[in-house]
Structure formats: structure tokens, C-alpha cells
Amino acid sequence: MKKSLLIFMVIFLLMPANTFALSATAYDANNLIQSEQFRLELIQDAISRKEKINLNLKNFSDSQAQKIFNHITNIIFYQSNMDIYSITMDGSVTGKSANLVLNLDYRMTPDENTKVNEWIKTTMDPFLALSPSNLDVIKFVNDTIVKHVEYDLSYEKNSAYHAVFNKSSLCEGYSFLTYKMLSYAGIDAKIISGVAANEDHMWNLVKLNNLWYHLDVTWNDPVYSGSFKKPLNYVSYDFFMLTSTQMAKTHTWDQTLFPLAK
Secondary structure, three states: OEEEOOOEEEEOOOOOOOEEEOOOOOEEHHHHHHOHHHHHHHHHHHHOOOOEEEEEEEOOOHHHHHHHHHHHHHHHHHOOOOOEEEEEEEEEEEOOEEEEEEEEEEOOOHHHHHHHHHHHHHHHHHHHOOOOOHHHHHHHHHHHHHHHOEEOOOOOOOOHHHHHHHOEEOHHHHHHHHHHHHHHOOOOEEEEEEEEOOEEEEEEEEEEOOEEEEEOOOOOOOOOOOOOOOOOOOOOOOOEEEOHHHHOOOEEOOOOOOOOOO
């Protein structure tokens, strides 16, 4: 008997559909969470900015749906480091076979992403031509973003495109732009989400000399209100290259999902 599958949705605070099947053969639902092939293909699909991803499963039962969806969101949000705003999953089930569709909604259009990449190249190439150390590159990225972007007090702008071309964004724009600039320079980085000041928050992990460190460019860009204005070229380093112990004084996050900075 064929039946509809309940729709799952995650919002992580349009263009013609781009559909891609993860694999020509069906994955075994019982082994999906352990499958490295599935993990790598899903990450690649997100990096390729696929909007719709087909997933065929065998040995599927309704009781597995939420666990599988949680696993998928974990991979896409925390391992692909892509600017994905939301994920929904729907589809149909016939017996023990499931034909699922993942719908990915990105913060930037392909054109916006291209423009951001061009800006990063123009901004980064002259500095990288000087053969700086990785620490100098990380500092350059931090300083460039802090000087270029103002925190969006309207709470409407949340992408790297907003950060670059509107010069204003929430923490999402800061952290995604930081990730993209560091990645362009060949430096390992991740986007991390958690809570700070009793609000949902994003920042970055960055790898230097085989060790991970926390970098919160948003919090290195203090917000001034009223008649107070940010001093010209002012940059804070209060949240620059911190250990997890240091970061945990002001930020909380699921430490099982991210590398330990020590």
C-alpha cells in the first residue's frame, strides 16, 4: 500500500528546481546512519547547491523517519558548512520502500553566491600574494569583515551576500563570510551554532597548526547604540582564537557535534 510520508522541517535561523538522486541504488534504511558513502554524497550535493535531493530507501519503517531526518540535518548543517536556511523532507512509502525528497532552501541565490565569491577573490588575492602566515590570514579575515560589516539591528539580513553588498548582517552573514574567506585561503574552518547572550548564535571554528580554535567575528564587532558610533577601523580580539574552555564562559553549543578547541 502506498501512503504519504509526514513532512519534516527544520528552519536554521527561487530558482528552477535542481533535482539530483543521491545514488542509483537504494540505501538500506537500517544502515544509513553508518554509511560513509551516503554522508559524502549528501555533503557534495549540498556543496553543489542542489535544491532537491532524491533519496531511495529499502527496509524502511515509519519509526525511522525522524531519526533519519535528524541525521540528514546534522550532516547538511554541521558538516557541509553551506548557507542553508531550511530543510524539508517529504515523499512516499510503499511497503518497506521509501522514495524521499529533500528540499534545501539556501540563504543566497546562485548569482549572489557567485558575486560573493568574486568579492572574496578580489579582496583576498592581493593579501595572499604577500605569502602571509595562516595566523595572519585569519587576522586579515577577522579585521576585513569587522571593518566592512555592521551588525544588522533590523534583524532582516542574514547572508554572506548581505554582509558583503549591504555591509550589514546578523551573525549568520558574519560566520558564513568568515568560513568562505578562510576556505578560499585554504584554511580549515567550520560554522558552529549555539547560544550566546540567551540568543541563537553562529560563529566559527578555525584550524591552525593542527589545533582548532573558536573565532566569533560578530562579537569582535561591537554594536554601538544611540549617538555612539563604532570608532573608525576599530577591531576587537576578545573572541579571536579561543579554546573551548575560554569560549564556554560566554557561549554554549553541543560539543559532541564539533571538534574540541584546546
